[in-house]
Amino acid sequence: xxxxxxxxxxxxxxxxxxxxxxxxxxxxxxxxxxxxxxxxxxxxxxxxxxxxxxxxxxxxxxxxxxxxxxxxxxxxxxxxxxxxxxxxxxxxxxxxxxxxxxxxxxxxxxxxxxxxxxxxxxxxxxxxxxxxxxxxxxxxxxxxxxxxxxxxxxxxxxxxxxxxxxxxxxxxxxxxxxxxxxxxxxxxxxxxxxxxxxxxxxxxxxxxxxxxxxxxxxxxxxxxxxxxxxxxxxxxxxxxxxxxxxxxxxxxxxxxxxxxxxxxxxxxxxxxxxxxxxxxxxxxxxxxxxxxxxxxxxxxxxxxxxxxxxxxxxxxxxxxxxxxxxxxxxxxxxxxxxxxxxxxxxxxxxxxxxxxxxxxxxxxxxxxxxxxxxxxxxxxxxxxxxxxxxxxxxxxxxxxxxxxxxxxxxxxxxxxxxxxxxxxxxxxxxxxxxxxxxxxxxxxxxxxxxxxxxxxxxxxx
Amino acid sequence: xxxxxxxxxxxxxxxxxxxxxxxxxxxxxxxxxxxxxxxxxxxxxxxxxxxxxxxxxxxxxxxxxxxxxxxxxxxxxxxxxxxxxxxxxxxxxxxxxxxxxxxxxxxxxxxxxxxxxxxxxxxxxxxxxxxxxxxxxxxxxxxxxxxxxxxxxxxxxxxxxxxxxxxxxxxxxxxxxxxxxxxxxxxxxxxxxxxxxxxxxxxxxxxxxxxxxxxxxxxxxxxxxxxxxxxxxxxxxxxxxxxxxxxxxxxxxxxxxxxxxxxxxxxxxxxxxxxxxxxxxxxxxxxxxxxxxxxxxxxxxxxxxxxxxxxxxxxxxxxxxxxxxxxxxxxxxxxxxxxxxxxxxxxxxxxxxxxxxxxxxxxxxxxxxxxxxxxxxxxxxxxxxxxxxxxxxxxxxxxxxxxxxxxxxxxxxxxxxxxxxxxxxxxxxxxxxxxxxxxxxxxxxxxxxxxxxxxxxxxxx
Numbered sequence: 001x002x003x004x005x006x007x008x009x010x011x012x013x014x015x016x017x018x019x020x021x022x023x024x025x026x027x028x029x030x031x032x033x034x035x036x037x038x039x040x041x042x043x044x045x046x047x048x049x050x051x052x053x054x055x056x057x058x059x060x061x062x063x064x065x066x067x068x069x070x071x072x073x074x075x076x077x078x079x080x081x082x083x084x085x086x087x088x089x090x091x092x093x094x095x096x097x098x099x100x101x102x103x104x105x106x107x108x109x110x111x112x113x114x115x116x117x118x119x120x121x122x123x124x125x126x127x128x129x130x131x132x133x134x135x136x137x138x139x140x141x142x143x144x145x146x147x148x149x150x151x152x153x154x155x156x157x158x159x160x161x162x163x164x165x166x167x168x169x170x171x172x173x174x175x176x177x178x179x180x181x182x183x184x185x186x187x188x189x190x191x192x193x194x195x196x197x198x199x200x201x202x203x204x205x206x207x208x209x210x211x212x213x214x215x216x217x218x219x220x221x222x223x224x225x226x227x228x229x230x231x232x233x234x235x236x237x238x239x240x241x242x243x244x245x246x247x248x249x250x251x252x253x254x255x256x257x258x259x260x261x262x263x264x265x266x267x268x269x270x271x272x273x274x275x276x277x278x279x280x281x282x283x284x285x286x287x288x289x290x291x292x293x294x295x296x297x298x299x300x301x302x303x304x305x306x307x308x309x310x311x312x313x314x315x316x317x318x319x320x321x322x323x324x325x326x327x328x329x330x331x332x333x334x335x336x337x338x339x340x341x342x343x344x345x346x347x348x349x350x351x352x353x354x355x356x357x358x359x360x361x362x363x364x365x366x367x368x369x370x371x372x373x374x375x376x377x378x379x380x381x382x383x384x385x386x387x388x389x390x391x392x393x394x395x396x397x398x399x400x401x402x403x404x405x406x407x408x409x410x411x412x413x414x415x416x417x418x419x420x421x422x423x424x425x426x427x428x429x430x431x432x433x434x435x436x437x438x439x440x441x442x443x444x445x446x447x448x449x450x451x452x453x454x455x456x457x458x459x460x461x
Numbered sequence: 462x463x464x465x466x467x468x469x470x471x472x473x474x475x476x477x478x479x480x481x482x483x484x485x486x487x488x489x490x491x492x493x494x495x496x497x498x499x500x501x502x503x504x505x506x507x508x509x510x511x512x513x514x515x516x517x518x519x520x521x522x523x524x525x526x527x528x529x530x531x532x533x534x535x536x537x538x539x540x541x542x543x544x545x546x547x548x549x550x551x552x553x554x555x556x557x558x559x560x561x562x563x564x565x566x567x568x569x570x571x572x573x574x575x576x577x578x579x580x581x582x583x584x585x586x587x588x589x590x591x592x593x594x595x596x597x598x599x600x601x602x603x604x605x606x607x608x609x610x611x612x613x614x615x616x617x618x619x620x621x622x623x624x625x626x627x628x629x630x631x632x633x634x635x636x637x638x639x640x641x642x643x644x645x646x647x648x649x650x651x652x653x654x655x656x657x658x659x660x661x662x663x664x665x666x667x668x669x670x671x672x673x674x675x676x677x678x679x680x681x682x683x684x685x686x687x688x689x690x691x692x693x694x695x696x697x698x699x700x701x702x703x704x705x706x707x708x709x710x711x712x713x714x715x716x717x718x719x720x721x722x723x724x725x726x727x728x729x730x731x732x733x734x735x736x737x738x739x740x741x742x743x744x745x746x747x748x749x750x751x752x753x754x755x756x757x758x759x760x761x762x763x764x765x766x767x768x769x770x771x772x773x774x775x776x777x778x779x780x781x782x783x784x785x786x787x788x789x790x791x792x793x794x795x796x797x798x799x800x801x802x803x804x805x806x807x808x809x810x811x812x813x814x815x816x817x818x819x820x821x822x823x824x825x826x827x828x829x830x831x832x833x834x835x836x837x838x839x840x841x842x843x844x845x846x847x848x849x850x851x852x853x854x855x856x857x858x859x860x861x862x863x864x865x866x867x868x869x870x871x872x873x874x875x876x877x878x879x880x881x882x883x884x885x886x887x888x889x890x891x892x893x894x895x896x897x898x899x900x901x902x903x904x905x906x907x908x909x910x911x912x913x914x915x916x917x918x919x920x921x922x
Contacts, residue, residue: 105705106807150650161648163657164625179895184806186836187622187876189611189661190891191900191918196624196657200650217708220749244566247678286747288681345645346567375647415648423651430651434640438907439652445906446899457652 009045012062012090016055022047031093032085034078036339036422042087044071049093053170053178053209059092060207060451061176069454072203074113074145077137079339080420082149082202082456092207094144102127102215108167108184109213113144117151120213129215132159135416136325144208150200152416154321155219157374158249158283161416163199168212171198173205174447184212197442202418203453205446222249222281223293224317227300227308228274232357232369234304235276236350239373241299242280243346246292250281251374252324253353258368258381261330268323271307278305278373279320327370328381334366335383338399343377344411355405356380363394363401377415400426419457427457469527470506473551476519483508492554493546495539497800497883503548505532510554514631514639514670520553521668521912522637530915533664535574535606538598540800541881543610543663543917553668555605563588563676569628569645570674574605578612581674590676593620596877597786605669611661613877615782616680618835619710619744622877624660629673632659634666635908645673658903663879664914666907683710683742684754685778688761688769689735693818693830695765696737697811700834702760703741704807707753711742711782712835714814719788719829719842726791729784732768739766739834740781788831789842795827796844799860804838805872816866817841824855824862838876861887880918888918 013021022028023046033041045068050056063070069089076083085091097112100120104127111120117131117138124131134153135141141151147169152161168182182188182195198206229235232255242248254262254277259270270277278300282292293310300308311317331337344352353369356378360367371378380402384395403413403426413419413426428436436458443450443458454460474482483489484507494502506529511517524531530550537544546552558573561581565588572581578592578599585592595614596602602612608630613622629643643649643656659667690696693716703709715723715738720731731738739761743753754771761769772778792798805813814830817839821828832839841863845856864874864887874880874887889897897919904911904919915921 103808105701107704108806150654152648156648160621160625163654164621173899177895179893179899181896183871185804185873185876186807187613187617187804187833187838188873189877189879190873190875190888191880191896192666192903193611193624193657193661194896194899194903196654196660197903199657200654205653217706240566243568245678284746285749288746343646343648345569346647347564372648377648410644412646412649412651414651415646416650418650419652427651432640434638435642435652435655438634438640438655441906442653442655442658442903445902 008066012059015058015062016048017051020048020050020055022049031073031091034076034081034083036079036081036420038081038084038421040421041084042089044085044091045088047091047093049096051096053172056092056172056207056209057176057178059090060172060174063090063451064175064449067449067451069451071453072148072207074142074148075116075140077141078145078149078420079341079417080414081422082418082420084421086454094142097209102129103184104129106184107215109215111143111211111213113142113208113211115143117141117143117146124215125218128218130218131165131213131215133162133165136328143211147199147208147211148201148203149418152372152377154250154252154372156372157251158247163196165214166195166199166211167214169195169198169208170210171206171208174449174452182212202420202456204443204457205452220283220285221314222283222317223289223310223312224320225280225293225296225300225308225310226320227278227305228271229276229305232276232353233350235278236353238278238300238303238305239349240346241303242296243374246295248280248292248296248374249283250279252279253371253373254324254327255369257366258327258331258370261334261368262323262326265330265333266323266326268319270323274306279324281317324370331368331381331383336386338382338384338395340380340382340399340402341414341417342402342406342411343415344406344409346376348409348411349373349376352378352406352409352411356402359398359401359405363398365391365394365398367398421455424457424459473520473523476523477509477516478512481509481511481516483510492534492552495537495542495544497540497542497881499542499545499882501882502545503550505546505552506549508552508554510557512557514633517553517633517668517670518637518639520551521633521635524551524912525636525910528910528912530912532914533609533668535603535609536577536601538602539606539610539881540802540878541875542883543879543881545882547915555603558670563590564645565590567645568676570676572604572672572674574603574669574672576604578602578604578607585676586679589679591679592626592674592676594623594626597789604672608660608669608672609662609664610879613833613838615711615713615833618712618833619708624657626675627656627660627672628675630656630659630669631671632667632669635910635913643673663881663917665904665918666913681744681746682775683744683778684750684771684773685781686741686754686757686761686769686771687781688739688766689732690737690766693737693814694811696739697814699739699761699764699766700810701807702764703757704835707756709741709753709757709835710744711740713740713785714832714834715785715788716830718827719792719831722791722795722829723784723787726794727784727787729780731784735767740785742778785831788829792829792842792844797847799843799845799856801841801843801860801863802875802878803863803867803872804876805867805870807837809870809872810834810837813839813867813870813872817863820859820862820866824859826852826855826859828859882916885918885920
């Protein structure tokens with residue numbers, strides 16, 4: 001940063017409430033990276049811990065005037081480097097924007113972006129209501145970040161993803177203009193679908209300062225099935241047999257390495273010998289629920305399950321779900337991770353999962369695969385030791401090959417984590433030149449100076 | 462059209478398969494208007510009945526070269542003048558693009574835009590699957606038009622609107638480039654949410670030539686409640702009492718005039734004395750369904766219902782639903798119509814419905830109101846005699862006042878029909894200057910010459 005910039009920064013500090021701006025490198029260092037630990041992350045000039053829409057407007061007006069990059073940041077739990085800092089940027093952290101109100105009659109939540117997903121769920125549940133989207137990280141990821149990445153989770157197979165629940169947004173545009181889109185309207189087609197455009201835009205088009213979320217009645221009690229298999233292919237076939245007949249409330253997959261990583265860390269009594277495990281739930285009620293469970297059990301048995309366990313004990317079902325959510329931290333105990341998030345059309349799921357196994361074997365790297373199998377979205381977790389350059393290189397090659405495989409199968413490089421910076425170089429291969437050009441046209445129309453999260457999703461200008 | 466244009470038109474005819482292009486004014490006249498009967502509709506230079514994506518590319522490349530406006534058209538059942546012809550334009554009719562394939566394992570339909578909504582439903586049902594969105598006009602509206610307007614319907618209160626089911630699109634852009642967005646992926650966040658941007662764009666950003674639609678398992682049997690009320694306010698209060706407790710599978714409202722128009726035309730045995738009627742369904746199963754029906758019945762009784770009738774007879778329930786769908790043609794028998802589509806946040810529904818009554822009384826015009834009450838979306842149908850200039854003027858004033866009322870209540874001028882040309886002048890009042898500017902920026906970025914459906918949604922250049 002030049003001295004001219006430094007004096008501009010002093011102006012910004014003066015424009016914002018006392019205590020909003022961090023410039024001490026020891027403090028700003030904590031805002032350089034998200035969970036993707038992007039090695040190319042830069043050093044921010046400052047972190048602004050905004051309290052309201054107006055603060056964000058102040059930052060963006062200033063940033064437009066001085067052409068300084070701005071990187072929006074929620075809880076920093078992103079897995080694609082979407083909030084990696086850029087050298088000399090202002091990080092806008094929404095961590096202090098934590099108000100929420102629930103309207104139980106309109107069945108909506110109006111929330112600021114800094115609340116954790118789990119806090120939104122809790123506020124809704126106090127009125128007997130439910131905000132379904134549930135990333136595995138729901139206790140540590142912010143609702144603003146969820147909207148910015150169009151986050152998914154475990155319940156999406158039946159209940160959809162974040163965009164299906166976002167009815168309205170307040171957004172600050174690159175030039176500091178604050179706009180309101182949508183609102184507590186369950187149907188609204190007035191003008192272009194701009195609310196939906198901002199969801200999943202990863203901070204490249206604007207900064208979300210308020211969300212209006214659709215809530216639905218509390219989820220009814222669930223029935224749970226756990227099934228073990230001798231091969232990943234059999235488990236994947238069982239998934240197709242389930243989803244082509246019913247829409248389960250959850251349908252998760254864990255491979256051998258994931259099962260054992262979890263058992264090492266939380267001891268759920270999972271079958272350590274199994275090559276694959278499926279965890280399925282139904283929340284249909286009465287005879288309908290029993291029929292769904294019968295369908296799931298039969299699909300597993302007909303596809304070679306070695307063990308099938310069904311329970312209507314809610315606590316037991318929750319414990320299995322918690323074990324599934326524990327895979328990511330459990331695998332982290334094994335080494336550094338490169339996290340995949342590839343998805344394919346349902347029919348290609350067996351080929352993706354066996355293909356990932358083959359890549360791991362071929363490159364001699366450990367890949368633990370968990371998957372939101374019911375919607376074809378998998379998380380191969382590539383484990384490596386960063387002090388071993390050869391292994392690191394093989395892990396890097398595996399990372400690219402898994403994405404190449406997903407693209408070749410008609411799939412996506414990211415089902416729910418976002419492109420961020422880590423996956424940006426693969427996006428053109430998936431989308432093709434014409435769709436990339438369209439992405440760029442919209443980015444340029446909304447952020448002509450390219451100051452909003454430069455380098456995320458699309459290469460910086 | 463100038464003679465230079467005429468010779469250009471001959472070039473276009475030569476570029477397209479034989480029989481694709483209609484230029485006879487007697488034939489093209491049938492493509493001038495949609496159901497909104499927009500009096501300002503112009504005369505097309507030609508109608509191209511495209512067969513494939515390449516035909517649409519041919520038209521748009523030619524139109525870009527010659528700067529000729531292009532108006533996309535599905536089945537012509539639009540209610541906002543979104544496919545009103547523009548003088549000298551080319552109407553691109555998708556009526557002959559009628560292929561569909563269903564993949565029951567992936568649970569998706571890949572369809573061309575010209576199929577009727579009902580035909581998509583039928584193709585899905587042959588595999589035990591369901592495409593939920595159900596505009597009242599489902600037998601005569603095309604699936605491409607449904608996507609272009611983000612159409613809604615009766616089931617949306619529980620099952621969402623068209624955009625919730627569109628996983629992928631093929632779109633031809635203004636310059637003739639064909640792009641593929643999304644696909645049979647249940648989760649995909651790679652790049653900006655462009656699929657969602659095209660849904661509801663009313664043909665102003667591109668022409669949809671293929672859709673990949675999410676299907677879900679067939680709807681289970683429904684239970685039905687019909688309740689009569691002495692006032693519209695009591696019925697609206699009952700709606701809130703229902704939706705703040707459960708999510709019904711359908712929750713429809715009819716006022717006195719609508720009830721009687723239907724009885725005049727189809728004789729369902731509805732209570733002709735009632736000032737309002739609610740029609741609600743639950744598709745929850747077993748005890749859960751019984752509980753929902755009890756909740757609905759209690760909500761009606763506690764809010765002054767004079768008569769409440771519940772049935773588990775599927776045929777009887779379907780007959781009531783058909784009666785509800787018959788309101789629009791039944792009211793058409795009373796005179797010419799100006800169709801409203803205003804929606805409000807749920808809490809404001811009583812105020813909107815009573816406010817519309819007051820507008821009708823004040824201006825001495827007949828307004829029949831039906832509503833997808835469960836999502837706050839109402840259709841006040843303003844009846845007038847076009848040979849009576851004074852009544853026509855009062856109807857026109859009522860049309861505007863109803864939209865002004867919805868906007869004042871924090872609502873929308875259109876919940877599911879689209880802005881088209883009929884409601885364009887009210888859009889800036891709802892959205893405000895900054896959001897209008899954003900709409901225009903995106904329009905200009907994607908269609909710099911302004912040839913795609915000029916004058917729809919946004920004023921023509």
